[in-house]
Amino acid sequence: MLVLFKHNAKKYAYDTVCGSLSVLTLLEYRMLEAIHPPMEPLCPTALRYELAKYDSSDVEENYEALYEKAANGVIFVADDGTLRVPDTDEDTARAAVFAAAERLTAPVRILGERVSLAKEILAPKGLIAE
DSSP, X not given: XXXXXXXXXXXXXXXXXXXXXXXEOHHXXXXXXXXXXXXXXXXXXXXXXXXXXXXXXXXXXXXXXXXXXXXXXXXXXXXXXXXXXXXXXXHHHHHHHHHHHHHOOSOBEEESTTHHHHHHHHGGGTOBOO
């Protein structure tokens, strides 16, 4: 599951399955708000219209970069019932897990270096798989 969130004046994309955490530009953030997997190889016309205030070559470049991330398993990784805590500072990891907890609909297995942090957040919501 890809979770978008804002923390400390930055915009992030957090893929809960692979644990990737990417700092985003405003354009990338807006694109990811509008994109749903699977991504098409070419930027959809509807997305170009939605982002018409941006330079069209910037939209194309950013879409291609996001498509490459998806193809390489950095974003939009197929859900497998796990939540891998991102390998980052504790404050940002906490913000990422809180953002994910708002969108989770079923319990998950927790992986990563900060399992205890994720358990602290997810346990009260009943979101930890046994």
